[in-house]
Amino acid sequence: MSEKISRREFLIAAPTATWVLTQAARQAAPVKESPLPRAKLEAMNYRGVRLGKSRWQEQYRSARDFYLSVSEDDILQGFRAAAGLSAPGKPLGGWCRTNSSTVFGQWLSGMSRMYRATGDSEIRDKAIRLVTEFAKTVKPDGDCGLRHYPFDKLVGGLVDLQAYADSADAVALLEKVTDWAIKTFSRENVPAIPLKSYQGRPSEWYTLSENLFRAYQLTGNPKFKSFGEVWLYHAYWDKFAKTASPTDAHGVHAYSHVNTFSSAAMAYAVTGDPVYLAVIKNAYDFLQATQCYATGGYGPRETIIPEGRLGKTLEIRYDCFETVCGSWAGFKLSRYLMQFTGEARYGDWAERLLYNGVGAALPISTGGRNFYYADYRLAGGLKCYNWEPYTCCSGTYIQNMADYHNLIYFKDASGFFVNLYLPSEVTWSHQGEEIKLVQETQYPDAETSVLTLNMKRNTAFSLKFRVPGWSRGFSVKINGANAEVAASPGTWAAISRTWSPGDRVEVQIPLPLRMVPVDDLHPNRVAVVRGPVVLVLESDYHESAFRLPERDDDLGKWLVPDKEPGAFRAEPPGGGRVRSRLVPFYSTPENFCYKMYFDTKELPIVFP
Numbered sequence: 001m002s003e004k005i006s007r008r009e010f011l012i013a014a015p016t017a018t019w020v021l022t023q024a025a026r027q028a029a030p031v032k033e034s035p036l037p038r039a040k041l042e043a044m045n046y047r048g049v050r051l052g053k054s055r056w057q058e059q060y061r062s063a064r065d066f067y068l069s070v071s072e073d074d075i076l077q078g079f080r081a082a083a084g085l086s087a088p089g090k091p092l093g094g095w096c097r098t099n100s101s102t103v104f105g106q107w108l109s110g111m112s113r114m115y116r117a118t119g120d121s122e123i124r125d126k127a128i129r130l131v132t133e134f135a136k137t138v139k140p141d142g143d144c145g146l147r148h149y150p151f152d153k154l155v156g157g158l159v160d161l162q163a164y165a166d167s168a169d170a171v172a173l174l175e176k177v178t179d180w181a182i183k184t185f186s187r188e189n190v191p192a193i194p195l196k197s198y199q200g201r202p203s204e205w206y207t208l209s210e211n212l213f214r215a216y217q218l219t220g221n222p223k224f225k226s227f228g229e230v231w232l233y234h235a236y237w238d239k240f241a242k243t244a245s246p247t248d249a250h251g252v253h254a255y256s257h258v259n260t261f262s263s264a265a266m267a268y269a270v271t272g273d274p275v276y277l278a279v280i281k282n283a284y285d286f287l288q289a290t291q292c293y294a295t296g297g298y299g300p301r302e303t304i305i306p307e308g309r310l311g312k313t314l315e316i317r318y319d320c321f322e323t324v325c326g327s328w329a330g331f332k333l334s335r336y337l338m339q340f341t342g343e344a345r346y347g348d349w350a351e352r353l354l355y356n357g358v359g360a361a362l363p364i365s366t367g368g369r370n371f372y373y374a375d376y377r378l379a380g381g382l383k384c385y386n387w388e389p390y391t392c393c394s395g396t397y398i399q400n401m402a403d404y405h406n407l408i409y410f411k412d413a414s415g416f417f418v419n420l421y422l423p424s425e426v427t428w429s430h431q432g433e434e435i436k437l438v439q440e441t442q443y444p445d446a447e448t449s450v451l452t453l454n455m456k457r458n459t460a461f462s463l464k465f466r467v468p469g470w471s472r473g474f475s476v477k478i479n480g481a482n483a484e485v486a487a488s489p490g491t492w493a494a495i496s497r498t499w500s501p502g503d504r505v506e507v508q509i510p511l512p513l514r515m516v517p518v519d520d521l522h523p524n525r526v527a528v529v530r531g532p533v534v535l536v537l538e539s540d541y542h543e544s545a546f547r548l549p550e551r552d553d554d555l556g557k558w559l560v561p562d563k564e565p566g567a568f569r570a571e572p573p574g575g576g577r578v579r580s581r582l583v584p585f586y587s588t589p590e591n592f593c594y595k596m597y598f599d600t601k602e603l604p605i606v607f608p
Contacts, residue, residue, distance in 0.1 A: 039269075040342030041410040041417060043335060044426065046116040046164060049405040052423025052440070055586065056354070056404055062363045063401040064114060067107060068123055070368075075100045075107075076133050082145055083137035094368060094389035101150035103395030104134070108157030110398030116164035117405040124165045131161060135173050142180030148202045151181055153395065156211040159218055171219060178215070182227055191235035194251025198303065204256040206233035209263035213270045225270060232267060233260050237279045244285035250306045254299025255322050258287065259329040265336035277340060284337055284346065294516040294527035294534050294596075295360075295585065296330065296352030297321030297374055311522025314597050320376040324393035324400060327358035331403050338410060338419070344466040345490040347419040350407050351468065351532045354420065355444060358400045360586035370394040378525070380539050380595045383588055409437075415462030417492065421449040421509065433459045444511065444533045444584075445565035451505045458500050464492040465507055468532065470514070477506040513559055513568075514552040515600070524600045528555070528582060533566065536594035538580040547572075548600045 051057040073089025078099025080087035095102045108127050115124035138144045146154055154177065161170035190201040200206060212228030215221070236257065239246040261283045268276035290307040291298040298304075300313035300320050313320065334350040337343070353359070361371040368389030375381030386393070409426050410417040416428065416435075421443040427436045433455055441449035467474045467487045474487040476495065487493040495505075511531035517523045526548070528535045549555050559568040562581055570578040588594050 039339040041339045041412055043339060043406050044409050044411070044428070046113050046402065046406050048427040049117060049408060050425050051404060052425065052438075054423045056359055056422060059359065059363060060401045060404060063398060064120070064123060066364050067111065067398055068126060072126065072130060072133070075104070075130060076137075079134055079137040079145070083139075085137065092368060092390050094391060095394075096368070096390040099145075100390075101146050101154075102392055103153070103390065104130075105150065105153030105155065105157030106395030106399055109153075109160040110402050112157070112160040112163070112165040112167075113399070113402035113406075117402060127161060127165055128167060131158070131167065131170065131173065135169065138173070138177060142176040142178075143184075144177045144180065146177075148185060148205045148208060151177070151185075152204070152208045152211055155208075155215060159211060159214050163218055174215060174219075175221070178212075178224065178227065182223065187230055189231065191233070192252040192257070195303075198251060199253045199256055204253075204259075205231055206236065206260040207231075207256060207263055209233075210259075210266045213263075213266035216270060228263075228266075228270075231263070233263065236260065237264050237276075240279045240282040240286065241275055242278070242282075244282040244289070245307075246286065249286065250304045252304050254291075254302050254304050255325045255329055257304055258283075258298070258326070258333065262329065262332045262336060265333070265340070268340065280333065280337060281341070284333060284349075288349065290519070292349075292352075293320065293376055293518060294352075294529050295321065295356035295374065295376070296349055297323065297326060297357055297376070298330075299326060308519055308521035311518040311525045314376060314378040314518065314525065318375045318377055318381065319373040321357070321374040322393070323361050323371060323374045324358050325396045327353045327361075328396040328400050328403070330357070331400065331407060335407060342412075343490075344419075344464075344492045345469055347407075347466045348469045348490070348532075351420055354404070354407070354422075355532050356534045356585055358397070360584075360588075361397075362590055364394055364397050368394055370397060376596045378597050378599065380593055382593050383590055385590070408439075415464065415496070417464045417466070418451070418507075419466050421507070430459060430461050433457070435459065435461075442565065443509065444531050447509055447511050449507045449509070451507070453499050453501065453503045453505075455499075455501055458498050460496075460498040462494055462496040463499070463505065464494045467491055467493050468509065470512075470529075470531070471509055472512065473508075473510045475508045477508070479504055480506075512552065513556045515548060515555060518597060525597055526600060527597050528559075530566070530568075530584075534585045534596065535568065535582040536585045536588060536596045537582055537598075539593035539595050548598055550600075 051060060071089055074092050077087050077089040077091055091097050092100055108131060111123045111127035114120055155174065158170045158174040161167035186202055188201060189205055192198045192200040208231040209228040212224050216224035216228065239249045261280050264276045264279045287298060291304060297320060299322055300317045302322050330349055330353045334346045337346040362383055362385060364370045369385045370389065370391055370393050372386035372391055372393050408420040408422050408424050410419060411428055421441050423439060423441055425436065425438040427434060436454040438452045439449055443449050467489055469490040471489050474493060476483040476485050476493060483495060485493045485495055513528065513530050515526040516529050518525045558571050558573060559582060560571050562569050567581050567583045569581050585596065
């Protein structure tokens with residue numbers, strides 16, 4: 001170089017140069033190979049599970065009907081117009097004003113998984129028609145017009161079309177567009193720069209590995225594995241390789257950085273390298289300890305924040321949690337960890353997100369109106385739709401709805417695992433015997449779940465139940481008789497026996513009321529939680545905010561169950577009655593005012 005640079009310019013450039021050299025060295029060396037690790041638990045993979053009557057079944061059905069109703073010509077209009085083809089219909093608008101690439105692959109994915117879960121041929125046929133027409137817009141060389149961010153979603157959708165919807169053409173199209181991407185994609189792979197380029201460059205490149213590795217597992221074609229290795233995010237993952245308390249992991253985009261841990265999970269699935277498993281285990285513990293609200297939500301201002309700042313954000317931010325996308329990333333990480341480790345504790349986050357995250361979101365509705373941010377502000381919040389339709393959350397919403405079927409139950413060679421207490425039924429095969437389990441419950445409004453076994457003959461296997469980490473007094477009855485079973489919080493309560501047709505198992509899960517601090521630096525800033533469900537105070541009455549008691553035991557004494565399931569009215573000591581009730585966050589409708597977090601040392605607030 002003929003020009004001289006200043007010391008300051010050198011110091012600015014040096015870290016980037018070092019990072020580029022490190023990445024080049026990593027990419028030059030192949031990923032360490034070892035036998036494919038054997039997962040300790042197997043998810044149902046969207047087979048054999050049906051949702052029973054519940055709020056969450058209705059949420060699923062409403063979503064299915066919405067996505068089925070969206071005009072196929074509107075979905076395809078932008079792709080067709082760009083390809084110079086006849087383009088009837090009109091743009092969807094919002095984030096899909098040019099084309100539907102932001103969500104297209106995710107819609108294919110969700111529809112495919114819905115079909116596998118429910119046998120819904122109508123939703124499958126729509127996915128097949130969409131991909132068939134989309135393929136006509138792809139150029140002969142495989143140019144699909146998509147860059148890293150939407151391409152990742154397309155890969156996932158094509159993998160799922162083959163895996164779950166038995167598409168005859170999905171893999172051929174996947175090969176074609178991937179060949180083009182291999183030849184043309186920028187590989188600068190600049191990591192996120194805290195509070196600056198906090199999604200990295202190109203945007204969210206570090207999420208690509210997951211679906212490319214899934215494509216490799218599906219097809220056995222090593223080019224998918226090789227291309228997946230290009231996007232390994234060592235610059236961020238290495239922070240978690242040896243610790244769950246990194247000091248420099250904050251300041252980056254929350255959803256995409258939680259989502260990238262699913263790429264680390266698939267890197268472990270493909271290579272067996274234990275470092276990747278250590279990364280996702282430590283990342284999970286980091287998120288639970290420093291980033292998650294009582295709801296399981298995370299990422300105020302869509303940012304991973306420094307430890308202890310979560311409570312402070314409640315004073316200034318309404319955009320507390322990118323709910324739908326954030327839930328999707330949490331669901332996946334929980335499921336990967338449960339499968340790889342066999343540990344029950346990882347199911348707790350999925351449960352919290354089911355009830356307080358996407359399960360508490362407003363339904364997607366006419367014109368692509370979708371829920372985006374959850375509002376937990378200390379002064380009070382409300383639920384509302386995002387100001388733009390068809391955002392990224394309209395892509396992950398359908399995937400979340402399908403995933404309800406894939407989070408309730410797991411299995412292994414010895415038996416069956418109940419992770420979520422949700423009205424449902426499941427059929428599976430154990431040692432050649434077909435077994436059907438029906439789960440009937442009003443949980444989390446009620447404390448019991450009853451499971452009935454149906455099979456042709458007596459069958460020996462183990463039945464295991466997740467004991468939530470917050471629970472105390474978990475118990476089991478078999479055909480009305482108490483079963484002596486170890487039930488430590490955060491573990492599986494296991495019963496191994498020969499089961500008979502018609503056996504009934506009743507699980508009792510006490511649902512204590514408790515106050516959960518937002519973080520360690522704000523121990524008196526709390527949410528009221530019952531079991532896994534966050535309660536919020538109705539804010540439609542002109543009442544002074546009252547002081548919460550000092551202890552959880554006292555909280556349970558003066559919160560009195562109301563007529564509506566899961567709701568409580570407050571009767572503080574000293575007489576008087578508060579008209580506003582505490583109700584489940586998931587039950588609050590659009591534009592409903594509520595208060596989720598309370599400063600116990602600063603209440604009551606009394607007006608003159």
